[in-house]
Amino acid sequence: MKPSVTIVFTLLFFVVLGAYLYLGAPRPAKHAKEITPVSNIPEEAIKKSSSMQLLPIAEDDEITAIQIQNLEKKENVTLKRENEGWKISYPVEYPADSLIVDGLIAALTISNKARRLVPEQDWEEYGLEKPELKIGIETKKLDKRLYLYLGDTTPVGDFVFARWEGENEYFLLSANFKKAFQKSIYSLRMKRVFRLPFAKMAKMHVRTTTGDFEIAHHDDKWFWMEPIPILGERVPKEKVDDLFARVQDLHIKDFLDQEPHSKHELGFSLLGTAITLWVDDQHSEMLYLGNEVPTRDSFYAMREGEDVYFLVARPNIRALFELIEALAQETMQKTKPMAVSS
Numbered sequence: 001m002k003p004s005v006t007i008v009f010t011l012l013f014f015v016v017l018g019a020y021l022y023l024g025a026p027r028p029a030k031h032a033k034e035i036t037p038v039s040n041i042p043e044e045a046i047k048k049s050s051s052m053q054l055l056p057i058a059e060d061d062e063i064t065a066i067q068i069q070n071l072e073k074k075e076n077v078t079l080k081r082e083n084e085g086w087k088i089s090y091p092v093e094y095p096a097d098s099l100i101v102d103g104l105i106a107a108l109t110i111s112n113k114a115r116r117l118v119p120e121q122d123w124e125e126y127g128l129e130k131p132e133l134k135i136g137i138e139t140k141k142l143d144k145r146l147y148l149y150l151g152d153t154t155p156v157g158d159f160v161f162a163r164w165e166g167e168n169e170y171f172l173l174s175a176n177f178k179k180a181f182q183k184s185i186y187s188l189r190m191k192r193v194f195r196l197p198f199a200k201m202a203k204m205h206v207r208t209t210t211g212d213f214e215i216a217h218h219d220d221k222w223f224w225m226e227p228i229p230i231l232g233e234r235v236p237k238e239k240v241d242d243l244f245a246r247v248q249d250l251h252i253k254d255f256l257d258q259e260p261h262s263k264h265e266l267g268f269s270l271l272g273t274a275i276t277l278w279v280d281d282q283h284s285e286m287l288y289l290g291n292e293v294p295t296r297d298s299f300y301a302m303r304e305g306e307d308v309y310f311l312v313a314r315p316n317i318r319a320l321f322e323l324i325e326a327l328a329q330e331t332m333q334k335t336k337p338m339a340v341s342s
Contacts (some may be wrong), residue, residue: 052112052113052116053111053112053113054108054109054111054112054113054148054173055108055109055111055137055146057109057139057141057142058141061139061140061141061142062081062139062140063081063105063108063109063137063138063139064080064081064138064139064140065078065079065080065081065136065137065138065145066078066079066101066104066105066108066135066136066137066138067079067135067136067137067145068133068134068135068136068181068183069133069134069135069136070132070133070182071130071131071132071133071134072132072133075184075185076090076091077090077091077183077185077188078090078136079096079101079104079188085098086098086101088185088188088189091185092185092189092255092257092308094189094190094255094308095189095190095195096188096189096190097187097188097189097190097191098190100183100187100188101188103180104180104181107177107180107181108135108137111173111174111177113162113171113172113173114157114159114171114172114173114174115159115171115172116169116170116171117169117170117171117172118168118169118170119168119169119170123151123163123170126151126152126161126163126170127151127152127161128149128151128152128161128162128163128170131149131150131151132150132151132152133149133150133178133181133182134147134148134149134150135147135148135150135181136148146164146165147164147165148162148163148164148165149162149163149164149165150162150173150177150178150181151163153175154172157172158174158175158176159172159173159174159175160172160173160174160175160177160178186254186255189252189255190252191251191252192250192251192252193250193251193252193287193301193303193312194247194248194250194277194285194287195285196277196279196283196284196285197279198244198247198248200279201217201244201277201278201279202216202217202278202279202280203215203216203217203225203277203278204243204244204247204275204276204277204278205226205274205275205276206274206275206276206320206321206324207272207273207274207275208273208321208324208325209273210325211226211227212226212227213226213227213324213325213328214226215235215240215243221234222234222235222236222237222240223235224328224331227328227332229332229335230328230331230332230335233331233335235327235331239327242323243320243323243324243327246316246319246320246323247275247277247320249316249319249320250275250287250312250313250316250317250320251312251313251316252301252310252311252312253296253298253310253311253312253313254296254298254310254311255308255309255310256300256309256310256311257308259309261309263290263302266290266291266300266302266309267290267291267300268288268289268290268300268302269288272288272289272290273288273289274286274287274288274289275287275289275320285303285304286303286304287301287302287303287304287312288301288302288303288304289301289312289317290302292314293311293314296311297313297314297315298311298312298313298314299311299312299314299317
């Protein structure tokens with residue numbers, strides 16, 4: 001190939017490469033300058049933090065509330081710290097899944113900006129004028145709520161455009177950060193039916209359509225309290241573990257916030273089917289079970305003291321009832337006096 005042809009192709013290659021990088025990749029500011037940090041964050045916190053840290057709050061500060069506005073789906077969820085855990089305060093009031101919320105807090109406090117840039121176009125070009133996702137953050141020390149906008153996916157790399165409300169810079173965040181906050185209300189709610197620590201359980205009462213069954217812990221042993229014919233009989237530890245494993249399998253399948261029914265319509269009764277757990281005389285939790293819902297393979301259910309109706313899986317309820325009934329029957333057979341031969 002002639003040297004002149006080689007030079008032409010080489011020049012064309014660099015022209016195409018330059019056009020790709022110019023048009024496809026996110027571009028930094030034309031003139032390098034100091035970028036103003038988030039103005040609402042205390043100065044001492046900023047000094048202690050890297051300029052690339054997403055939320056550089058002070059070491060003795062902590063997040064107290066998170067609001068997730070999914071503008072695309074028109075959903076709005078507010079989470080608030082309460083005592084040792086978290087709760088959803090809007091659009092419903094219910095305990096939140098602390099593990100999931102802790103993951104969101106970690107994402108906010110540990111994440112770093114991949115790149116800081118000054119816009120050369122309108123915010124709309126980055127999906128940051130009316131962002132798909134808007135996250136509000138409150139802490140103990142901040143005097144107002146901060147809002148983080150999450151916009152479009154970048155043309156190159158697995159990132160999204162983001163900016164703090166009121167700031168003149170934007171930056172890139174991992175696309176996984178945005179996915180972490182695209183949570184439904186159901187996913188953020190606590191799904192465990194019983195919240196007491198199972199390691200400290202002292203008593204369990206199960207009321208089924210066939211009768212009442214109760215076991216209690218005393219002197220590191222478990223004993224039957226009901227049915228009366230086996231009162232005081234020992235319950236093997238491995239059998240107790242099996243029972244509590246079944247109870248731990250009880251999770252909320254779905255919430256019925258949009259289905260306004262009365263307790264009577266759903267089959268709830270003070271003397272109906274129920275499961276009660278105690279850790280001591282002052283701390284107990286009770287689950288009422290209502291009618292079966294065959295189309296969803298579930299039972300209507302509600303916790304004592306809460307006007308929140310939900311569904312629990314029918315197979316899990318039946319497995320628990322069948323296990324405790326079979327265990328009681330087995331104990332009765334062992335303790336039945338042997339007939340005296342004539």
